[in-house]
Amino acid sequence: MLDLKYIISNLDVVKEKTKNRNYDFDFDLLISENNKRKNIINEVEKLKADRNAISKQVGILKREGKDTTELQEQVKRDASKMQELDEALSKCDENIRNMLLNLPNEIDDTTPVGKDENDNVEVRKWGEPRKFDFEPRNHWDIGADLGIIDFERGVKIAESRFNVLAGLGARLDRAISSLMLDMHREKGYIEMSVPYLVNTKAMIGTGQLPKFAEEAYICERDNLYLISTAEIPVTNLYADEILDSKDLPIYNTSLTACFRREAGSYGKDTKGLIRNHQFNKVELVKICSAETSIEEHEKLTHDAEMVLQALNLPYRVMALSSGDIGFSSAKTYDLEVWLPGQNCYREISSCSNYKDYQARRANIRYRDKDGKVKFAHTLNGSGLAVGRTLVAVLENYQNADGSVTIPEVLRPYLGGLDIIKKG
RNA sequence: GGAGAGAUGGCCGAGUAUGGUCGAAGGCGCUCGCCUGCUAAGCGAGUAUACUGGGAAACCGGUAUCGAGGGUUCGAAUCCCUCUCUCUCCGCCA
Numbered sequence: 187m188l189d190l191k192y193i194i195s196n197l198d199v200v201k202e203k204t205k206n207r208n209y210d211f212d213f214d215l216l217i218s219e220n221n222k223r224k225n226i227i228n229e230v231e232k233l234k235a236d237r238n239a240i241s242k243q244v245g246i247l248k249r250e251g252k253d254t255t256e257l258q259e260q261v262k263r264d265a266s267k268m269q270e271l272d273e274a275l276s277k278c279d280e281n282i283r284n285m286l287l288n289l290p291n292e293i294d295d296t297t298p299v300g301k302d303e304n305d306n307v308e309v310r311k312w313g314e315p316r317k318f319d320f321e322p323r324n325h326w327d328i329g330a331d332l333g334i335i336d337f338e339r340g341v342k343i344a345e346s347r348f349n350v351l352a353g354l355g356a357r358l359d360r361a362i363s364s365l366m367l368d369m370h371r372e373k374g375y376i377e378m379s380v381p382y383l384v385n386t387k388a389m390i391g392t393g394q395l396p397k398f399a400e401e402a403y404i405c406e407r408d409n410l411y412l413i414s415t416a417e418i419p420v421t422n423l424y425a426d427e428i429l430d431s432k433d434l435p436i437y438n439t440s441l442t443a444c445f446r447r448e449a450g451s452y453g454k455d456t457k458g459l460i461r462n463h464q465f466n467k468v469e470l471v472k473i474c475s476a477e478t479s480i481e482e483h484e485k486l487t488h489d490a491e492m493v494l495q496a497l498n499l500p501y502r503v504m505a506l507s508s509g510d511i512g513f514s515s516a517k518t519y520d521l522e523v524w525l526p527g528q529n530c531y532r533e534i535s536s537c538s539n540y541k542d543y544q545a546r547r548a549n550i551r552y553r554d555k556d557g558k559v560k561f562a563h564t565l566n567g568s569g570l571a572v573g574r575t576l577v578a579v580l581e582n583y584q585n586a587d588g589s590v591t592i593p594e595v596l597r598p599y600l601g602g603l604d605i606i607k608k609g
Numbered sequence: 610g611g612a613g614a615g616a617u618g619g620c621c622g623a624g625u626a627u628g629g630u631c632g633a634a635g636g637c638g639c640u641c642g643c644c645u646g647c648u649a650a651g652c653g654a655g656u657a658u659a660c661u662g663g664g665a666a667a668c669c670g671g672u673a674u675c676g677a678g679g680g681u682u683c684g685a686a687u688c689c690c691u692c693u694c695u696c697u698c699c700g701c702c703a
Contacts, residue, residue: 224661224662227660227661227662227672228661228662230672231660231661231662231671231672231673232671232672234671234672234673235670235671235672237684238671238672238684240683240684241629241682241683241684242629242630242684243683244684245629245630245684246629246630248629248683249629249630255683257683258682258683258684259683260683261683261684262683265683427619428619428658430619430639553619553639557639557640557656559619559657559658
């Protein structure tokens with residue numbers, strides 16, 4: 187949520203930046219609603235001030251044993267007017283809040299302006315894609331042949347876009363998760379184990395609602411949502427809190443399953459593990475002050491990159507353009523890993539600086555050194571998507587005979603195992 | 610699932626029976642100043658948030674907020690109703 191006062195006093199900039207997202211927003215309606223609101227406040231608060239003053243008088247007179255009937259009658263006359271105005275005011279407040287909840291974050295000045303993902307800008311590249319002396323295969327062929335990914339049975343017990351990892355597939359998934367969590371813990375992140383179901387308030391806090399209700403699985407009976415990312419529970423841990431500046435920055439990491447309906451992506455990546463309804467992800471979440479968030483964002487991205495480097499997986503870092511960046515984000519770097527089976531780079535992590543956008547929604551604040559209460563900045567990034575990392579390992583480490591070499595750093599997590607072979 | 614107790618500022622905690630002088634005692638914490646070889650202690654002062662009006666600003670006024678929402682009343686932290694959450698006991702259970 188952007189600050190309404192900021193929007194009004196920087197209207198041209200905000201309009202321009204919203205337009206750069208290809209996002210339509212009725213700023214005129216917002217402003218007229220706000221003017222209406224101020225007028226009502228003026229009127230109703232005068233009435234209330236009168237009422238309070240008279241009520242005070244009544245109290246004093248009653249104690250002296252004097253008659254107050256006339257004063258009481260006087261207040262009664264304005265009661266219905268006050269109620270009317272109060273109702274109009276709450277309606278106004280609600281309208282404004284809804285509008286603000288549906289206005290995306292202001293893009294950072296360094297976010298490249300562009301139409302869509304084709305305008306994303308490559309920031310850096312790491313590693314050389316391996317040269318194969320055979321035709322590299324897709325991970326779903328490799329996985330099925332090795333018997334470590336079972337696509338059919340996942341569909342049988344749930345529906346399409348669900349899969350089952352079996353044997354070394356499941357163990358490899360766990361090894362990858364553990365490696366990531368250990369690496370992040372060593373960098374100072376606190377590991378968190380959090381609920382996979384959250385309430386509406388949390389979903390609004392991080393920006394999934396009201397705009398993206400279609401993406402979420404709902405447990406209607408209990409009015410809870412399955413999380414689409416650990417960002418939701420971990421960021422909202424601090425909702426409605428005033429943190430001490432001594433406790434900032436907060437570094438958290440969390441492994442959770444993530445649930446996404448993938449509405450509107452029918453036909454996209456239907457094969458394999460790339461786009462599933464449920465996948466594991468290790469998330470990095472930071473809460474920090476406004477002064478440090480740009481630097482913390484760079485560091486967070488770096489921390490996610492280190493996992494790819496440890497696994498020796500080639501990748502590139504993309505700065506998302508204004509047309510591709512997420513609704514709540516001011517600036518986002520995507521990490522894209524090289525997938526030889528598909529001969530392209532694919533997103534494996536998304537690292538975003540939300541600045542105070544989520545903090546305003548979730549009411550996450552801190553007291554700075556002067557004792558002033560300020561909105562915090564929130565950041566998060568995948569470090570990394572576990573399923574997609576599994577994909578990258580299978581495709582990058584595949585051998586001509588269909589086996590897959592285990593990357594060195596994962597071997598301690600697999601009892602020293604160095605290769606997955608058929609049978 | 611059954612029975613009971615509770616929710617007050619950054620934190621703890623009084624106030625609720627008897628509605629008005631309660632934005633709310635006291636303590637802790639924090640900030641500033643004093644004092645003391647240093648630290649600790651001590652002394653003094655200050656210390657909620659949001660919205661809104663005026664002002665260049667310092668600041669001054671108004672409104673709202675004692676879990677949330679409604680109601681009674683001239684007036685609600687205090688009385689009534691609904692909901693949410695927390696705790697204790699019982700039952701069930703990984």
